[in-house]
Amino acid sequence: MKPIDRRLFLSLCIAPAALAPAALALDTLPPKAQRKIAPDFTLKDANGQTITLSAHKGKVVLLDFWATWCGGCKVEIPWYVEFDKKYRSRGLAVIGVSMDHQGMKVVKPFLAQKNIEYTVIIGNEALAKKYNLESMPLTLLIDRNGRIAVSHAGVVNKDDFESHIKELLLEHG
Numbered sequence: 001m002k003p004i005d006r007r008l009f010l011s012l013c014i015a016p017a018a019l020a021p022a023a024l025a026l027d028t029l030p031p032k033a034q035r036k037i038a039p040d041f042t043l044k045d046a047n048g049q050t051i052t053l054s055a056h057k058g059k060v061v062l063l064d065f066w067a068t069w070c071g072g073c074k075v076e077i078p079w080y081v082e083f084d085k086k087y088r089s090r091g092l093a094v095i096g097v098s099m100d101h102q103g104m105k106v107v108k109p110f111l112a113q114k115n116i117e118y119t120v121i122i123g124n125e126a127l128a129k130k131y132n133l134e135s136m137p138l139t140l141l142i143d144r145n146g147r148i149a150v151s152h153a154g155v156v157n158k159d160d161f162e163s164h165i166k167e168l169l170l171e172h173g
Contacts, residue, residue, distance in 0.1 A: 026160045027150045029167060035147035038063070038140070039130035043121040046108055051095065051121050054146060059093045060168040061142040065123060065133050067099045068110045072155040073137045077114055079158050083165060084118040090169050091144070094118035099128065099136065143168050 038061075042052040053061070064080055066073035077096075084094040096118060098107045103122050111120060123133075131138065134153070141150040141164055150164055 026157055027152055027164065029149050029164055032143070032145070032147070032171070035143060035145075035149055038142045038146055038148050039127075041127050041130070043123070043127070045119050045121050046104060046111060051119055053095070053142075056093045056095075056142075057146045058144055059091045060087075060144055060165060061140075062092060062094045062165065063097065063131075063140040063142060064094070065097045065099060065128070065131065065136055065138040067136055068106050069100070070136045075155055076137055076139065076158075077116065079156075079161075080118065081114070081116055083162065087165060087169060092165060092169065096120040097123040097127065099123045099133070141165065141168060143171060 038053060040054045042050060045051050062080060080094050098120055100106050139152050139156055140148055143149045149168055
């Protein structure tokens, strides 16, 4: 028997959770003093622009590790498009980190198809290690001081995550 493809396995494991978002575990925001600094990175976006995480200090950052083949990721992306439109003017920056090995060749058509207007970069193994990426989706909320407030592996609870975004947007330095 042939071994199962890792991507297929991850999609099969995570996709069922997407069917019952209300049953997903809720995250809690730790006190500011307990939050760790988000590892910095500099990578190119879909338009060839240089994106550096630390340049977003002063904003709340939703950092989403995803791939075009990831079932759970496809569930969350429309939520992140919605959050971007709703909260960008209040200080939210959404950054998608595609882990597709084929890079922009497969990502650009996906962005157009899903009407994704937020920043998307292509991740690499070094970045995955910095963020302990073991499965996707992996979504982080980074506060205005560049500290990780939430790190969630698997499909997020949309309402819970949105409430954390609102709470972080109200926080000041």
